[in-house]
Amino acid sequence: MIRLKNVFWQRARKQEKPVLSDLSFSVPQGGFRWLLGPSGAGKTSLLNLLHIESLPARGDLEILGKPVSADTPRATLVRLRQRIGMVHQNYRLMPGLSVVDNVALPLRLQHRPEDEIHDEVHAILKWVGLGERIGVPAANLSGGEQQRTAIARAIVHRPGLILADEPTNALEEPQAHKLLDLFDELSTMGTTVLVATHNEALIRRLPRPSLYLERGRLVREGE
Numbered sequence: 585m586i587r588l589k590n591v592f593w594q595r596a597r598k599q600e601k602p603v604l605s606d607l608s609f610s611v612p613q614g615g616f617r618w619l620l621g622p623s624g625a626g627k628t629s630l631l632n633l634l635h636i637e638s639l640p641a642r643g644d645l646e647i648l649g650k651p652v653s654a655d656t657p658r659a660t661l662v663r664l665r666q667r668i669g670m671v672h673q674n675y676r677l678m679p680g681l682s683v684v685d686n687v688a689l690p691l692r693l694q695h696r697p698e699d700e701i702h703d704e705v706h707a708i709l710k711w712v713g714l715g716e717r718i719g720v721p722a723a724n725l726s727g728g729e730q731q732r733t734a735i736a737r738a739i740v741h742r743p744g745l746i747l748a749d750e751p752t753n754a755l756e757e758p759q760a761h762k763l764l765d766l767f768d769e770l771s772t773m774g775t776t777v778l779v780a781t782h783n784e785a786l787i788r789r790l791p792r793p794s795l796y797l798e799r800g801r802l803v804r805e806g807e
């Protein structure tokens with residue numbers, strides 16, 4: 585579950601206007617939410633904050649039931665982050681590493697045995713249609729292949745929270761549908777999922793509650 589109460593966030597301390605203002609909402613464990621709003625509304629900033637890439641300037645933030653603030657010990661934040669799967673808009677793969685090594689990263693951070701890592705990673709790469717591309721450096725992949733690698737990396741360690749920023753915009757429609765159906769299935773199995781998108785057709789196909797941001801504020805929340 586995630587919970588925000590009067591959360592503000594700004595890029596730099598001296599910046600006059602916060603990027604995220606007075607956000608209060610919660611998503612229960614296993615909830616699926618679309619994150620909507622015009623370009624520049626703050627969707628990416630909110631997902632990055634929930635991925636604990638920085639801390640709120642003010643307000644209370646709870647992720648997977650744990651408070652996240654400047655007082656939270658660093659080791660706790662690092663462990664918490666390992667329980668989150670994030671699909672960044674620009675993928676953020678390690679360009680020099682192969683597909684298989686990129687996807688193995690979250691499991692290696694958890695010090696899982698290598699044979700287990702091998703099986704998990706190969707199974708998920710096969711599922712996302714990259715079974716034939718495992719040894720290719722991420723830098724040599726097409727946009728759609730990079731996006732599927734990023735999705736595989738975000739879910740391979742069965743995170744409690746999945747954050748995805750336009751996760752299917754480089755994919756063909758059938759792939760996009762298959763991957764969103766997987767996110768939806770993971771949510772019914774107890775993973776909290778937040779997906780930022782501008783794609784109205786996806787939302788119509790998978791009607792789920794949404795959080796609508798405008799100029800850094802939550803202006804609508806609902807079905």
Ligand SMILES: Nc1ncnc2c1ncn2[C@@H]1O[C@H](COP(=O)(O)OP(=O)(O)OP(=O)(O)O)[C@@H](O)[C@H]1O
Binds near residue numbers: 622627
């Ligand atoms: N690197 C940056 N430096 C300064 N300001 C930025 C930077 N990135 C984004 N912003 C500003 O922060 C605000 C929120 O941007 P953000 O990327 O979170 O919006 P968004 O809703 O994800 O937009 P989009 O739908 O276009 O991805 C905007 O006003 C944007 O102009």
